[in-house]
Amino acid sequence: MPLKSLYVTARSASGRPTLQHRLVDGQTDWMACGRRIDDWSRAYTPRKIEEVLCLRHACRA
Numbered sequence: 637m638p639l640k641s642l643y644v645t646a647r648s649a650s651g652r653p654t655l656q657h658r659l660v661d662g663q664t665d666w667m668a669c670g671r672r673i674d675d676w677s678r679a680y681t682p683r684k685i686e687e688v689l690c691l692r693h694a695c696r697a
Contacts, residue, residue: 639662642682655688657690669690
């Protein structure tokens with residue numbers, strides 16, 4: 637999967653989606669809002685989920 641225009645959904649220990657961030661193009665663990673998530677359990681998707689999307693502008697752009 638190309639690392640461009642992707643969103644990352646963080647998951648809780650039980651596998652429930654908790655928060656979604658926009659991935660910095662070409663990176664696997666840096667979000668557009670500046671958060672590093674290399675130690676999170678996560679899933680990648682090409683579409684955003686408004687209900688759990690990060691509220692910072694950089695992730696919503």
